[in-house]
Amino acid sequence: MHSKKNNRALLQCLALSVYPMMMMMMMIHLSCVSSSSASTFFKPFNVSYDHRAIIIDGNRRMLISAGIHYPRATPEMWPDLIAKSKEGGADVIETYVFWNAHESIRGQYNFKGKNDIVKFVKLVGSSGLYLHLRIGPYEEMQRFVKKIVDLMREEMLFSWQGGPIIMLQVIENEYGNMESSYGQQGKDYVKWAASMALGLGAGVPWVMCKQTDAPENIIDACNGYYCDGYKPNSYNKPTLWTENWDGWYTTWGGRLPHRPVEDLAFAVARFFQRGGSFMNYYMLVKGFVVTTVDLHAAIKLCEPALVAADSAQYIKLGQNQEAHVYRANRYGSQSNCSAFLANIDEHTAASVTFLGQSYTLPPWSVSSQTSIKTVEFSLPLSPNISVPQQSMIESKLSSTSKSWMTVKEPIGVWSENNFTVQGILEHLNVTKDYSDYLWHITQIYVSDDDISFWKTNEVRPTVTIDSMRDVLRVFINGQLTGSVIGHWVKVVQPVQFQSGYNDLILLSQTVGLQNYGTFLEKDGAGFRGQVKLTGFKNGDIDLSKILWTYQVGLKGEFQQIYSIEENEAEWTDLTRDGIPSTFTWYKTYFDAPDGIDPVALDLGSMGKGQAWVNGHHIGRYWTVVAPKGGCQDTCDYRGAYNSDKCTTNCGNPTQTWYHVPRSWLQASNNLLVIFEETGGNPFEISVKLRSTRIVCEQVSESHYPPVRKWSNSYSVDGKLSINKMAPEMHLHCQDGYIISSIEFASYGTPQGRCQKFSRGNCHAPMSLSVVSEACQGKSSCSIGITNAVFGGDPCRGIVKTLAVEARCIPSSNTGFSQI
Numbered sequence: 001m002h003s004k005k006n007n008r009a010l011l012q013c014l015a016l017s018v019y020p021m022m023m024m025m026m027m028i029h030l031s032c033v034s035s036s037s038a039s040t041f042f043k044p045f046n047v048s049y050d051h052r053a054i055i056i057d058g059n060r061r062m063l064i065s066a067g068i069h070y071p072r073a074t075p076e077m078w079p080d081l082i083a084k085s086k087e088g089g090a091d092v093i094e095t096y097v098f099w100n101a102h103e104s105i106r107g108q109y110n111f112k113g114k115n116d117i118v119k120f121v122k123l124v125g126s127s128g129l130y131l132h133l134r135i136g137p138y139e140e141m142q143r144f145v146k147k148i149v150d151l152m153r154e155e156m157l158f159s160w161q162g163g164p165i166i167m168l169q170v171i172e173n174e175y176g177n178m179e180s181s182y183g184q185q186g187k188d189y190v191k192w193a194a195s196m197a198l199g200l201g202a203g204v205p206w207v208m209c210k211q212t213d214a215p216e217n218i219i220d221a222c223n224g225y226y227c228d229g230y231k232p233n234s235y236n237k238p239t240l241w242t243e244n245w246d247g248w249y250t251t252w253g254g255r256l257p258h259r260p261v262e263d264l265a266f267a268v269a270r271f272f273q274r275g276g277s278f279m280n281y282y283m284l285v286k287g288f289v290v291t292t293v294d295l296h297a298a299i300k301l302c303e304p305a306l307v308a309a310d311s312a313q314y315i316k317l318g319q320n321q322e323a324h325v326y327r328a329n330r331y332g333s334q335s336n337c338s339a340f341l342a343n344i345d346e347h348t349a350a351s352v353t354f355l356g357q358s359y360t361l362p363p364w365s366v367s368s369q370t371s372i373k374t375v376e377f378s379l380p381l382s383p384n385i386s387v388p389q390q391s392m393i394e395s396k397l398s399s400t401s402k403s404w405m406t407v408k409e410p411i412g413v414w415s416e417n418n419f420t421v422q423g424i425l426e427h428l429n430v431t432k433d434y435s436d437y438l439w440h441i442t443q444i445y446v447s448d449d450d451i452s453f454w455k456t457n458e459v460r461p462t463v464t465i466d467s468m469r470d471v472l473r474v475f476i477n478g479q480l481t482g483s484v485i486g487h488w489v490k491v492v493q494p495v496q497f498q499s500g501y502n503d504l505i506l507l508s509q510t511v512g513l514q515n516y517g518t519f520l521e522k523d524g525a526g527f528r529g530q531v532k533l534t535g536f537k538n539g540d541i542d543l544s545k546i547l548w549t550y551q552v553g554l555k556g557e558f559q560q561i562y563s564i565e566e567n568e569a570e571w572t573d574l575t576r577d578g579i580p581s582t583f584t585w586y587k588t589y590f591d592a593p594d595g596i597d598p599v600a601l602d603l604g605s606m607g608k609g610q611a612w613v614n615g616h617h618i619g620r621y622w623t624v625v626a627p628k629g630g631c632q633d634t635c636d637y638r639g640a641y642n643s644d645k646c647t648t649n650c651g652n653p654t655q656t657w658y659h660v661p662r663s664w665l666q667a668s669n670n671l672l673v674i675f676e677e678t679g680g681n682p683f684e685i686s687v688k689l690r691s692t693r694i695v696c697e698q699v700s701e702s703h704y705p706p707v708r709k710w711s712n713s714y715s716v717d718g719k720l721s722i723n724k725m726a727p728e729m730h731l732h733c734q735d736g737y738i739i740s741s742i743e744f745a746s747y748g749t750p751q752g753r754c755q756k757f758s759r760g761n762c763h764a765p766m767s768l769s770v771v772s773e774a775c776q777g778k779s780s781c782s783i784g785i786t787n788a789v790f791g792g793d794p795c796r797g798i799v800k801t802l803a804v805e806a807r808c809i810p811s812s813n814t815g816f817s818q819i
Contacts (some may be wrong), residue, residue, distance in 0.1 A: 041125030044162045047204045049219065053238050053277035053307055054205070056130075056159075056166065060307035062272065064296050065092035065132060065280035067243075070120040071101045075113065076663035078120055080735075082127050085284055089296025092166070093124045094132040094242070094280045096173075097148050099140070106140075109147070117148075121157050125164035131157075132242075132280065134169035142196050145170060149200045160203045167205050169242070170197035174210040174223060178518040187213065194218045209242050223282075225259070225641050228270035239275050243282035244268065248643040252511065252654055253624040255647035260637035262364075265295050269366035272299055273324050273340035275312060297707035302338035302370045304328065317352040320345040321361060338370040346639040364638035404574040404682050407561070409583040409675070411478045412441045412505050414555040424544045427508050427526025435553030436620075438526065440506040442548050444533065444541070446497040453537035461536060463543075465491035466529025468508070473677075475505035480582055483678075488528065504533075511620065554675070556585050562612035562673035580607075580679030587673045590687060592665040595810055596736045597689040599665065601672070604656035606680030612673045616664045623653040623680075657688065692734045693808050694743075696754035700801040701785045703727040732780040733808035739778055740809040745771040747790045750803035757803050762795035771804055779811070 045057035053060040066085035073081060082093060101115050111117060124131045133152070135145045149168070157163035171193040179186035190208070194215040197206050207219045212233055214220035222230035223243035230239060246264050248257040271279055299306075308328035315323040321343045328336035343350045343361035350361050361367065427438050454460060463474055468491050472484040482493045495504075506527075514523045533541040556562070561569040574586065593599060601611060603621045611618040631650035674682055705725035733739055744750075745767040749760030770790055775781035785802050787793040794800070 040162055041122075041128075041164055042159070042162050045159050047159050047166045049205055049238050051235050051238060052275075052310060054166070054240075061091070061277070062299055062303045062306050063091045063130075063278045064089050064299065065094045065278065066090035066284035067094045067280055067282045068284065069095050069098070070117060071098050071114045073114070074661045074663045075116060075119060077661060078123050079127075082123055082129065086127055086129055087293075088284070089293055089300070090129065090284070092130045092132055092278075092280070093164075094134065094282070095120070097133060097135045099144055103140075103144065111151075118151065118155050118157070121152070121155075121164060125157070129164060130159075130166045131164040132167045132169070133165055134173070134242075136169055136171045136173065136193075141171070141193060145197065146200060149202050153202070158203055165204060167207060168197070168202055169207050169209065170194065170218070171208050171211065174516075175208070176211040176213070179211075179213075181518040191215060207240060207242060226267050226270070227276065227279075228267070228274040230276075238277045239271075240278040241271055241276055242278075242280050244271075244279055246281050246283070250654060252622045253626060254654055255626045255630055256649040256654070257643045258635070258646045258648060259641050260635055260646055262637035263641050266364055266366060266637075268295060268299075269340070269368070270342060270344075272302070272306065273312075273342060273366055273368075275324075277306075294707045298368055298370075301707060302326070302368055305336040305338040305370065308336060315354070317341065317354060318343075318350050321350050321352050323354055338368060340366055340368050342366045404586055404588045405571040406574040406578060406581070406587075407556070407569050407571050407585045408581070409585060410555050411475055411583065412439055412503065413549060413551050415551070415558065418549055418551040420547055420549045422545065422547055424527055424531050424548065425550065426524050427510065428513075428524055430550055431510075431552050433513070435557055436510045437553055437557075438508050439551040440508065440548050441551065442504050442543070442546055444497065444502045444504050446499055446502055447537075448499055450497075450537050451499055454535065459535050460494040461497060462534045463491060463493045463495055463504075463506070463531075464534055465527050465531045468527050469525055470511040471509035473507040473509070475503070475507065477503050478505075511622075556675060560615075561585060561587075562617075562671075562675075563615045564671050565615075574682070576683065579681050579683070582677060582679050584676050585673065586676065586682045587671065588682070589669045589671055591668040592662075592670060593687060593689055595689070595812075596662070597691040597810075599660045599662060600657040600688050600690060601660055602657055602686045602688050603674075603680075604653060605684030606674065606676055606682070607678030609674060609676040609678075609680075611658060611675075612671075613660050614664055614666070614671050616661075618658050618660060621655070621658060623656060625653050626650055657690075660687075691737070691808075691810075694755060694805060695731055695733060695739075695808060696757075696803075696805045697729050697731060698750070698801055698803045699727055699729040699785050700799055701727060702799050703785070706730070727785040729783045729785060729802055729804060730780065731775055731782075731804065731806050733806075735779075736811055737779065737808040738811045739775045739781065739806045741807045742768060742772045742775060742804065743807055744768075744803065744805040747785075747802045748794050748800055749798065750801060752803075754805060757805055762798055762800065764790040764792075764794040764800075766791040767802070771802075771806075775806060 048055045050060070054063060055061070066088070068078075068081050068085065070078065085093060097117060098115070102110055102117070104110070121131055121133070133148075135148050152158060152163070152165060153161070155163075158165045171190065175186075175190070179190065182189070190211065190213060194206070194208070194217070198217055205219060206217075207221045208214040209221050209223050211218075211220045214233060216234060216236075219237045219240060220232050221240040221242040223241075223245070224230075225245050227239075227241040227244070230241070232239060244264070244267065245259070247259050250256055268279055305326040305328055309326040312324035312326050315325065317323055321341070323339055323341050325339045326337065339354070341352070341354060341359060341361060343352075343363055343365050345363045347363055349363055352359055352361060359367070424440070431438050450461075465472075467488045468484060469487045469489070470485065472491060472493075474481045474483070474493050474495060476495050476497065481495050484491045484493060508526045510525045513525070514520045517523075531543040533543060556569065559567045559569055561567045569585070571587065601613075601618065603611065604623060606621060606623060608620075608622045608624075610620050626649055628651040630644070631647050632645075635646035637646075672685075674685070676682070704727060706728050731739065744757045746757065746759050747764040747767045747770075748762035750763075751758045751760050767790060771783055774783050783789065783802065783804075785800075787800070
């Protein structure tokens with residue numbers, strides 16, 4: 001039990017809600033920003049750790065990290081992505097080092113363009129942020145890790161050199177999940193990798209993710225949707241959350257998974273409540289950024305107490321309710337304290353008593369209280385948190401081009417660079433990952449007796465394969481006969497031959513490779529097991545015992561006909577009568593849209609293939625449709641998340657829009673090249689812009705004041721009264737946009753939601769004029785939520801809310817282009 005003195009000290013804690021609803025989704029504007037060339041970033045500092053936290057320059061820190069993978073963006077995008085992360089409250093940027101990008105051929109390194117890791121790290125440092133560098137390839141461990149550590153040291157990028165790197169990761173990510181499959185060798189490998197890493201003399205801490213047997217000098221860290229219950233394997237190590245999964249992978253033909261931002265905020269708050277000290281959003285930036293400014297500010301407000309306390313005092317408040325109290329006992333002071341109150345019940349709010357005061361805790365929520373010097377505690381906890389909303393506008397540009405050109409891809413052998421051997425070869429051993437495509441060509445002789453046998457018995461010859469991945473196309477005499485799609489699925493494909501010799505062509509394709517799991521190097525691609533032709537009069541034909549001619553890749557790939565350079569392709573004009581067509585290349589030119597809005601290609605009219613703009617590979621596309629069922633009309637964030645919860649896009653193609661970085665575009669004559677496998681209509685391809693044109697928000701007078709004001713607003717006598725600060729509404733257009741008009745504003749009891757607001761029985765007549773005067777013509781604005789601001793109390797005794805819908809337009813005229 002606490003003494004009365006301690007109770008009074010804790011009751012000085014200032015109430016601060018970090019309910020999940022504090023989070024919002026914000027569109028990142030991927031603008032092109034020139035990079036900084038600064039050569040110094042910090043005064044050299046050491047990094048260590050204890051059981052509580054990472055220690056930077058002698059001080060424990062509570063760290064928020066943002067995952068940005070540099071090769072998944074262009075260098076022109078890096079500064080804006082880093083700046084948005086910092087604006088959202090990040091202290092650290094996390095990235096993997098992409099071995100496959102840097103060393104696709106052994107001993108030949110690529111550190112140019114989007115692979116310029118040194119430039120990326122320097123940009124992070126010049127922004128005043130730290131960096132967590134995660135190396136560890138699946139193979140070539142020692143050689144490549146040493147290469148990267150030496151490179152970072154040569155560039156003076158470690159903290160003790162004045163650089164931003166404060167932490168490194170070694171060994172394959174989450175190797176611990178499969179270590180047992182390798183027996184004692186797996187255990188020995190972990191020890192070897194740790195010893196190798198420590199021997200490189202990087203001078204900063206090393207981590208292993210999901211590695212519960214990490215050696216003493218390596219921090220074992222948590223990856224997952226929730227890590228509040230995780231504890232490292234030694235008391236001497238801090239609790240780190242290296243991957244907070246804020247989303248999940250999308251698969252072709254699958255529904256779109258969405259993790260509710262409310263649940264994400266709950267998970268973050270719980271992590272720090274229960275002793276965590278480093279949390280990394282994985283990924284924070286994937287075209288969108290989840291901004292958690294207030295949540296992160298709340299954690300930073302609690303930081304003095306969190307880092308000063310060696311552990312929390314646990315208080316049971318109910319069956320599913322609990323409190324963790326942190327006080328600055330490290331320095332013998334009671335002036336700093338923080339308390340977290342959690343209700344982990346998924347359905348029911350709970351009334352609890354904490355240190356003599358009553359609180360109502362919403363389900364699946366965390367609230368915090370913190371003291372700042374001397375404060376007057378006077379505001380109750382409230383679940384009514386402002387949630388900014390944004391309406392995305394999709395601007396379709398004209399797709400009336402008649403200037404498409406086309407060239408057919410040869411089916412089968414197209415160059416002298418082929419070979420013939422007996423039997424079926426493993427796909428990857430032949431292609432060496434130079435191409436997705438591998439042609440298998442042979443000839444099958446069909447006698448008149450076979451033809452008669454099929455007619456008499458009403459059977460058809462069939463290609464059967466025990467197992468195949470990912471895509472198989474079957475051609476007979478140059479004509480596509482059938483396709484099979486799946487991951488190691490059985491093939492039973494009926495075919496039709498003519499009398500005499502017939503060309504049988506099997507095209508195996510990969511759609512990505514396995515990147516996780518035990519013995520993944522043995523997964524392979526192509527065909528497994530028996531490959532045969534059934535249904536012949538004299539019995540089955542074993543295709544694995546006959547001669548096959550192999551041709552790797554596509555002729556168009558080899559010629560690089562997607563390049564802006566001249567090539568040998570014989571392009572001809574495309575007419576609408578010439579579509580749809582399989583295994584066909586298309587090209588056209590288009591002008592870049594004006595403005596700075598993100599640009600995308602809408603390939604919804606196509607089937608499956610790949611796209612290039614000005615020689616840059618946009619990626620694979622595939623308009624396969626997701627199942628019609630399984631999506632939820634409403635998403636309840638309460639309760640543990642999994643990738644099947646809160647899915648969307650049922651019955652629609654998994655993806656039709658494909659981002660084109662602005663830095664890849666020129667003002668006019670941009671080359672677009674499409675390779676289409678299954679047939680589509682290129683005339684319907686369009687260029688689209690995406691922007692936030694409508695911004696909505698609702699803030700009640702019962703909401704808390706902005707967190708940023710809690711830590712720096714003191715009265716003359718050193719005391720802070722929360723009652724003297726008002727809640728605020730903050731409206732913000734995306735970069736390059738200003739608020740052109742206020743479509744709706746009502747201070748009182750407004751009803752409805754974004755773009756469907758309406759006045760309630762209580763309404764302040766000055767609402768529209770007040771908001772318009774404060775916001776119109778500006779990129780952002782703030783409005784105090786008080787009766788005085790709106791000319792008096794429109795309805796006494798009722799809690800008032802301000803609801804606003806604002807329209808954003810480009811700050812300069814934005815035009816449109818035609819493809």
